[in-house]
Amino acid sequence: MRTTRLELPRLYSEQAAIKRHPARFKVFCAGRRAGKTWLGSDMLITGSGALGGAVDGLPVAWFSPTYKMLAQIWRDVVAWAAPVTRNVSVSEKRVELVTGGTIDMWSLENPDAARGRKYAGVFVDEAAMVPVLEEAWQAVIRPTLTDYAGWATFGSTPRGMNFFKTLYDLGRDPGQTDWASWQLATVANPYIPADEVEAARRDMTERRFHQEYLAEFLEGEGYVFRNVTDCSTEAITEPEEGTYVAGVDFGRSNDYTAICVVDAATKREVYLDRFNGPDWTLQRTRILATLQRYNVTTALLEQNSFGSPNIEEIQKQFRGARAWTTTAQTKRDIVEYLVQLLENRECRLLSRTANEAAAVAESELLAYEQTELPSGMVRYSAPEGRHDDTVIARCLAYWCCRPQRERGIV
Ligand SMILES: Nc1ncnc2c1ncn2[C@@H]1O[C@H](COP(=O)(O)OP(=O)(O)OP(=O)(O)O)[C@@H](O)[C@H]1O
Ligand SMILES: [Mg+2]
Known part of the structure; x- marks a missing residue:
C-alpha cells in the first residue's frame, strides 16, 4: 500500500488543545493574527476532537464572510491539501481528496448557496464579521450538520456584542455541554513577534487594541442596522x-x-x-x-x-x-x-x-x-x-x- 505524507503546520499548544477538545461546537475568540485561520484549515482537513475531517473521507465545509476573504484562504487550503488531492474545482471551490473526503468553500455573502448540503464538519472564519450570522447558522449551516451529526467551529476576532458573542457565551455556559469557548490574545501565537503587537498598539486607540489584539468584546461596537x-x-x-x-x-x-x-x-x-x-x-x-x-x-x-x-x-x-x-x-x-x-x-x-x-x-x-x-x-x-x-x-x-x-x- 502506498502512503502519502500530509504536512500540515504543527499547531501551537492552545490551537492543539482546542482541536483536541471533545465539544461538538467550538468558539475560538482570538486576536488578530492569533492563528484562527490556520487552526480552522487544520481541523477541516484532519477533524475536531474524535470527529473526523476530510482525510477521513468525510465532506466538510469552510465559510468566510466575503468572497474576497474566501479567495485568499482557498489558495492556502488547496496548497495544504495538495499531497492528498484527487481533484480541484475552482469554479465550485471544492477540493476532493484521495480518501473520498471533500472540502467545499462558501462565502456568507450569499448563505443560501449552501442550503441542502450535508457536512461532517464546518469552520466559520471571522464569524463576527458576518452580519447575518444568526440566520446563516440557524437556517443554513446548522441543518447541514444533521445527517452526519457533524461538528462546527467558529473562529473570529470579536466585533461588539453581536451573535458571535451569543455563541461564545454558549461555550461558557456549563449547562451547554455541546459547546466550548476560548478567548485568546494575539500574543498566545508564538509565531507572531511580541514587538509587532506592541507596534500595533501604538498605531491604534486603546479600545481598538483591546478588541483586535486582546480579543475583548466591547460595548458600542458592531453593526448598525437591524431588521x-x-x-x-x-x-x-x-x-x-x-x-x-x-x-x-x-x-x-x-x-x-x-x-x-x-x-x-x-x-x-x-x-x-x-x-x-x-x-x-x-x-x-x-x-x-x-x-x-x-x-x-x-x-x-x-x-x-x-x-x-x-x-x-x-x-x-x-x-x-x-x-x-x-x-x-x-x-x-x-x-x-x-x-x-x-x-x-x-x-x-x-x-x-x-x-x-x-x-x-x-x-x-x-x-x-x-x-x-x-x-x-x-x-x-x-x-x-x-x-x-x-x-x-x-x-x-x-x-x-x-x-x-x-x-x-x-
Ligand atoms: N501552528 C502554526 N505554526 C506556524 N505558524 C503559525 C501557526 N499558526 C499560525 N501561524 C502563523 O501566524 C500567522 C497568523 O495565522 P492565521 O492567519 O491563522 O491567524 P488569524 O488569527 O486567522 O489572523 P487574521 O486575524 O489576520 O485573520 C500565519 O500567517 C502563520 O505565519
Ligand atoms: Mg484569519
Missing part, C-alpha cells in the same frame, strides 16, 4: 400619484454614485440605482432623469468635493435639489433616523432581488458599522475596504420623509 432582511421586501415600483423624495450620494474617484427614491407617505423605497464612471455629465443626466421620472419633490444630495459642482448643475434644472453637507453630527442624524425606522419596521426597502443595486445595497446596509471612539462618540462607517454609497443615499432619501422644520432644510 434589514425582514424589511427588504419590495419590488421596484413605477411612478404613480404620490410624493416622492430622493437621496443622492456622489461617488468619489473609485466608488459609486447612488440614488434612492422613496414614497414619502408610505416610506416605501421605490427605486435604487448606482453607477460610476469618469463622465460627470452622464451621471448627472441619469440622476436628473430619475428625479424627473418620479416627479420627485425634494432630493438631498451629498455635498463633498465632487458633489458641489454637480449639485449646482442639477439645481439649474431641478428646483427640489438641496445640498447636504456631511459632518459627524449630520451623518449621525440621518443614519440614526433610518436605524429607528428599521428598528420599528416603519419602512420598506427594495428586496435584494429587485435589481443589482438593491442586492449591493442590502449587503452595504448589513455590513455598516459603528465604532465607539475614545471620546465616547459613535462613528458610523462602512467596514474597511467596503463602500457605503447606497447606505448614505438611502439615509438621505428617508431623511426627506421627515417634516421640513425637523429636517432643518431651507
Whole structure:
C-alpha cells in the first residue's frame, strides 16, 4: 500500500488543545493574527476532537464572510491539501481528496448557496464579521450538520456584542455541554513577534487594541442596522400619484454614485440605482432623469468635493435639489433616523432581488458599522475596504420623509 505524507503546520499548544477538545461546537475568540485561520484549515482537513475531517473521507465545509476573504484562504487550503488531492474545482471551490473526503468553500455573502448540503464538519472564519450570522447558522449551516451529526467551529476576532458573542457565551455556559469557548490574545501565537503587537498598539486607540489584539468584546461596537432582511421586501415600483423624495450620494474617484427614491407617505423605497464612471455629465443626466421620472419633490444630495459642482448643475434644472453637507453630527442624524425606522419596521426597502443595486445595497446596509471612539462618540462607517454609497443615499432619501422644520432644510 502506498502512503502519502500530509504536512500540515504543527499547531501551537492552545490551537492543539482546542482541536483536541471533545465539544461538538467550538468558539475560538482570538486576536488578530492569533492563528484562527490556520487552526480552522487544520481541523477541516484532519477533524475536531474524535470527529473526523476530510482525510477521513468525510465532506466538510469552510465559510468566510466575503468572497474576497474566501479567495485568499482557498489558495492556502488547496496548497495544504495538495499531497492528498484527487481533484480541484475552482469554479465550485471544492477540493476532493484521495480518501473520498471533500472540502467545499462558501462565502456568507450569499448563505443560501449552501442550503441542502450535508457536512461532517464546518469552520466559520471571522464569524463576527458576518452580519447575518444568526440566520446563516440557524437556517443554513446548522441543518447541514444533521445527517452526519457533524461538528462546527467558529473562529473570529470579536466585533461588539453581536451573535458571535451569543455563541461564545454558549461555550461558557456549563449547562451547554455541546459547546466550548476560548478567548485568546494575539500574543498566545508564538509565531507572531511580541514587538509587532506592541507596534500595533501604538498605531491604534486603546479600545481598538483591546478588541483586535486582546480579543475583548466591547460595548458600542458592531453593526448598525437591524431588521434589514425582514424589511427588504419590495419590488421596484413605477411612478404613480404620490410624493416622492430622493437621496443622492456622489461617488468619489473609485466608488459609486447612488440614488434612492422613496414614497414619502408610505416610506416605501421605490427605486435604487448606482453607477460610476469618469463622465460627470452622464451621471448627472441619469440622476436628473430619475428625479424627473418620479416627479420627485425634494432630493438631498451629498455635498463633498465632487458633489458641489454637480449639485449646482442639477439645481439649474431641478428646483427640489438641496445640498447636504456631511459632518459627524449630520451623518449621525440621518443614519440614526433610518436605524429607528428599521428598528420599528416603519419602512420598506427594495428586496435584494429587485435589481443589482438593491442586492449591493442590502449587503452595504448589513455590513455598516459603528465604532465607539475614545471620546465616547459613535462613528458610523462602512467596514474597511467596503463602500457605503447606497447606505448614505438611502439615509438621505428617508431623511426627506421627515417634516421640513425637523429636517432643518431651507
Ligand atoms: N501552528 C502554526 N505554526 C506556524 N505558524 C503559525 C501557526 N499558526 C499560525 N501561524 C502563523 O501566524 C500567522 C497568523 O495565522 P492565521 O492567519 O491563522 O491567524 P488569524 O488569527 O486567522 O489572523 P487574521 O486575524 O489576520 O485573520 C500565519 O500567517 C502563520 O505565519
Ligand atoms: Mg484569519
